Amino acid sequence: MVSLDTLQVRKLIRQALAEDIGTGDLTTNALISPEQQLSAIYNTREDGIIAGLPILSLIFRELDPQINVKLLVNDGDRIEKGQQLAVVSGNARTILTGERLSLNFIQKMSAIATLTDKFQQAIRPYKAVICDTRKSCPNFRIFEKYSVGIGGGKPHRMGLYDAVMIKDNHICAAGSIEKAVKAARKAVPHAITIEVETENIAQVQEALFADADIIMLDNMPVAMMKEAVQLINGRAITEASGTVSLENVNVIASTGVDYISTSAITAKAGILDIGLDM
Amino acid sequence: MVSLDTLQVRKLIRQALAEDIGTGDLTTNALISPEQQLSAIYNTREDGIIAGLPILSLIFRELDPQINVKLLVNDGDRIEKGQQLAVVSGNARTILTGERLSLNFIQKMSAIATLTDKFQQAIRPYKAVICDTRKSCPNFRIFEKYSVGIGGGKPHRMGLYDAVMIKDNHICAAGSIEKAVKAARKAVPHAITIEVETENIAQVQEALFADADIIMLDNMPVAMMKEAVQLINGRAITEASGTVSLENVNVIASTGVDYISTSAITAKAGILDIGLDM
């Protein structure tokens, strides 16, 4: 699981605070007394899966270590419209200044968890697991991947550095799938897995022969995908990809693939309506 | 207009490259010869408004100053499915390594520009201009605001530091709208504008009397909004806000408001399908 408790995450949060606050919250500093205390409740205005609650204390801790955040639910919980999620209390200025950013994080993250869950529910009878892609929002990937995990899916590789993914261009440059896998295996650490994108049964056979760890079945018709899964027969991890939607995901899962990767769960998630009521 | 040619933007791009590339593109470094050259074309697979093209050279310049990017259209152009947008040529490794991030930027940015344009088209007979809110993706705000401008809308304030926005809590703490505006006017620089959120005609009158620069008509019924606009009669800038959608935006614009602010144009934009073909 991607961790939110890292120096990287803290740096991104500090940076997001700076993006919003800059030289200071003009309104709050002008109108709220520095001593005023406040208690406020995060409520959801939509059903969904909550994700990102640990961010709340990370945000307020950066602004003022005295702020108290009490979580009433946990990440991954199924929440219902009107439900209370967390209570934040302490200095009123700090809470008003941090409010928007805290909501921006959990609204986006919960929407991703919620949509991932919808995909995962849609394929329930099958073993397949939903995962994301590298089509993420720049500088927000780690939060997306965390939310996918919370929604019951699994994050795919973090980036270009932690797994090999052999595509058209690479195969073309290497000469063949076999040559590409062999060259990659030679070049990269033994703790790194090799995935190959295939578009037809011939390529699947090649990838299998080349001993790829993961074979991606890219944009294949369902029948071909089924054939591929049977051909592979557990000798490699299978991953379906390409124009996956809530409508077709069940059929794709029915082919027996291990994983279904799609950018839809992150790119089309929008936001889940959550508010902070004073 | 928000500028993409700033040190801030360059830093965010470097950071996004690091997020994706980390210790190196394992696949490309293993399989593509360091001398190989490549030319590739950005094509759109959907109609829309293109935004973010200047990012292309900013990305590749960070990786390798020798990469050549030639734009075939300009930000703000209406593009059609199948249209060529830009050509990138140079070292094959660099192009393959930077490909995904370049697409992540322009897909998201173009989607925002396209949706902003749809809202703007929907209110065409009226003078109202669409603008965004602070409900942005953390560490991506500047790209969202730029894209709103490209789509024909206008960015709202950048953050808490460049305009005053007086809401419930602030009014409550100050005692009244009048007191709040007076206190804010006293506290902030004279080059800073003051906006007041109002929910009914009485509050509009108060805000007007307090000489607010901008009066937000928040979640008002259309009839009330119309009355408010007539009451204000040009003595303050008017801004409608609250549950704005492509369906109701025309009616809202018909009330005569100057601006309509909505997070929909950024939060619900998704991505515009653009690809890089080798």
Place this chain on the structure above:
Amino acid sequence: MVSLDTLQVRKLIRQALAEDIGTGDLTTNALISPEQQLSAIYNTREDGIIAGLPILSLIFRELDPQINVKLLVNDGDRIEKGQQLAVVSGNARTILTGERLSLNFIQKMSAIATLTDKFQQAIRPYKAVICDTRKSCPNFRIFEKYSVGIGGGKPHRMGLYDAVMIKDNHICAAGSIEKAVKAARKAVPHAITIEVETENIAQVQEALFADADIIMLDNMPVAMMKEAVQLINGRAITEASGTVSLENVNVIASTGVDYISTSAITAKAGILDIGLDM
């Protein structure tokens, strides 16, 4: 008001500590036992307006969270030669190491507050408020602007990004003041104010006609300034600028302008003599 309690300010303080301390305080580490405790008092050796006291705990908190800082006066207080300002107590090494930087901040900031106050006193019968300019010390602007506010003045815009200021070159490029204001109004967010520099009555009339928010009366003779103020008659904010000094500021204020901006309050402030006595 510019805020000192931001991540930006904390970063500048950390950086200033690094500038002075580098790889360590050779003298203190060699000669002071790590366990030694110390209590020391900040005293002023000159009359003035104190500014920057919140910096003291920000500095020492970075070095050692155990250091205790107790303020005996508040920012903005009128202090007299020999008066005690604050007590710092705790680890002797930390206090000796942080001493110089803490003084460098409050000496400079108090000098600016003191000089701003002198300008403000000099125009007391009039409504005008003194403000600063962008002629600031690189990487110290936020502290200057804060101090101007403490001294009874008002900071002008923070930088190029939070207000429009139309000068000669811009007018020249746009064709006329009217065209420049119109173009700017179209390009920038509605929450951004537009100020126009004018040098004579004709330009004031143009700016007024173009509906500028703020009209700067730049380097005008006093009589012309007076005429300009009467002409504008409250339809725009007025700001006098250009070779302002303690000698002539009263006459300038007597013209009825709203603001008088000058770099003198920051550039010529020097330092206020404050010491730390062990």
Place this chain on the structure above:
Amino acid sequence: MVSLDTLQVRKLIRQALAEDIGTGDLTTNALISPEQQLSAIYNTREDGIIAGLPILSLIFRELDPQINVKLLVNDGDRIEKGQQLAVVSGNARTILTGERLSLNFIQKMSAIATLTDKFQQAIRPYKAVICDTRKSCPNFRIFEKYSVGIGGGKPHRMGLYDAVMIKDNHICAAGSIEKAVKAARKAVPHAITIEVETENIAQVQEALFADADIIMLDNMPVAMMKEAVQLINGRAITEASGTVSLENVNVIASTGVDYISTSAITAKAGILDIGLDM
């Protein structure tokens, strides 16, 4: 000599640009065409010693490597009111956006060089050299020290890390000057010099006996200072300090001291009036 051609200086310049430009120069971007070219001349409006010219190209290089800066004089040159200093030409937007920061640097730096030169001129018949102190503007020290060198003075130690300076508190903690010097000599690298602050002849004798490298004569009456210099007789470097002014510096120099350190040359320098004429 402090160097301006370091990564540290470049970082400070980038940061100062960000401080002023933030999310973009609203005015220039709205009103100046991106293609417009411009040539402008830096002129001085006051006599003085110029310092900081290499900063010009460092600033503009960060914004746009195409900008051309041609220096007409060199740092350290004596310049006269009305004299042309440098020509900058290239993209008009870039020049207008960078103008203010470039002036802020050279105005402050030239003022320091000019004042240092005045002090140095005031002691011309004597061998003494003027140097600065650690009473600098936070995050601007390196520019101050560079300017002191340009003005004919010498920078003192950069910070707490590159020389030992033993003061009251250290002597007190160590037990005596002798013990303090001995302990310091043992603790610090052999490439580090040790300076001792003394207030009377007895302390001078102690410091001399302890074999201090530099003996500071702090706030001594001129007669005592003279006696101290004769007593030391070249066996240590001598440095006068304490309430040094243009009025008394000649008398201090006449005592035969090697160095005279004073914060006046940096803290009271103000700015030298330099403008950029388009």
Place this chain on the structure above:
Amino acid sequence: MVSLDTLQVRKLIRQALAEDIGTGDLTTNALISPEQQLSAIYNTREDGIIAGLPILSLIFRELDPQINVKLLVNDGDRIEKGQQLAVVSGNARTILTGERLSLNFIQKMSAIATLTDKFQQAIRPYKAVICDTRKSCPNFRIFEKYSVGIGGGKPHRMGLYDAVMIKDNHICAAGSIEKAVKAARKAVPHAITIEVETENIAQVQEALFADADIIMLDNMPVAMMKEAVQLINGRAITEASGTVSLENVNVIASTGVDYISTSAITAKAGILDIGLDM
């Protein structure tokens, strides 16, 4: 292969330059004229495998883009005492200032490559490949891993984030190897491999049964290691570890293991004597 052409590497190089140069190279700036040109040759004074040559231009490019670096050999080449490696020419100040850091990098990196090669030579008849561990020098890991690759070995995982390594404590907490592998497989992305440390044949069997991707044979007697390799029989990657030395590595390799990991190749490499002759 770890890449040296990343933003991360460039940042580490900039930081290392700052560590050495700080506020400037006092000696060079005082004694070498800014116009002087220089040409210098990197020579090796020891036999070995050269590694790190691409760092040379990365270092000098940061200081001055005009410096020319011409490589006479390539990373991985076997070099002999007295052999010329590279020529650097350009501004004398820059070359003298960057000299030490450039040598510090290639001396350390070449020593690691050379020692890795010695280990690899020592096991030549066998298929085993030498790899490193996480026992690296803080903030220098990427350079160590690159050098291991150049020396004919393979880097192990980059850190805690790109592969799972199940040790005593993890097994203990999970209850058994099987439970640990199952739990890990469920928690981490499918593109992540799972390695299990085993200390005896029973644990090897457990790990095999649990379907671990890599089985580490930790500190096993050679006979047991051989038995383990035969038992595993290609169903998992095998990795020997624990007190590996140039003396015993051949015997370890003779067991038929796939990989032999050891910190010796990085921790005990020392430096290879390389000089820069003017």
Place this chain on the structure above:
Amino acid sequence: MVSLDTLQVRKLIRQALAEDIGTGDLTTNALISPEQQLSAIYNTREDGIIAGLPILSLIFRELDPQINVKLLVNDGDRIEKGQQLAVVSGNARTILTGERLSLNFIQKMSAIATLTDKFQQAIRPYKAVICDTRKSCPNFRIFEKYSVGIGGGKPHRMGLYDAVMIKDNHICAAGSIEKAVKAARKAVPHAITIEVETENIAQVQEALFADADIIMLDNMPVAMMKEAVQLINGRAITEASGTVSLENVNVIASTGVDYISTSAITAKAGILDIGLDM
């Protein structure tokens, strides 16, 4: 003494944690419950001098301020195989995640202290003190210099910025040692010492005549070194350098030099075997 309690050191530690942990400790997060507590003991498996213990709490404080570190010995203590050094207790995840980095620091630092001590012991009857050079591991210098001090040696200058070291090239460019020293003395602050590298008696005489503060006797035969020391006779600090080893260091010390500088104590130290037992 180099200080470990600086912002610089904290930054390097944060960076090293990021290097190892990246997006999270996959294994620990998958297998260790977030509530589990742990107590573990640092034990040494080799005799030596311990160095770096203060780093332990600096590392764990960054990860989790609740972790408790109790030191059982102090930096500089002579430790014996099997001896307990420190106890760390608190959250099990945090301890497991930080374990490796904490060991990497103290293993390397203790090895340097131990080897420095061996050199220092080898010259015990003589007054000479061992010191390091600038041949350090990039971005690890401060830890090396600290460890040299702990081992009874003395760090040499930190970098190019805190002392002058005149070598061949500088002498050549200046014309003579005398001219070089004179020019350097004029250019650098009076608190900066000047060291000259000499290779024979003639150069020593020149350096002495030029009044260098430190004279390095570089690669001299022992007899010549002795002659040089007698010639200098305390009028400058003497420093022997060049191919120093544990074998010849006693003879070098017997010449009466004040300091012996060698990169061997850092470059050849390897690591001291220390483990963390749960």
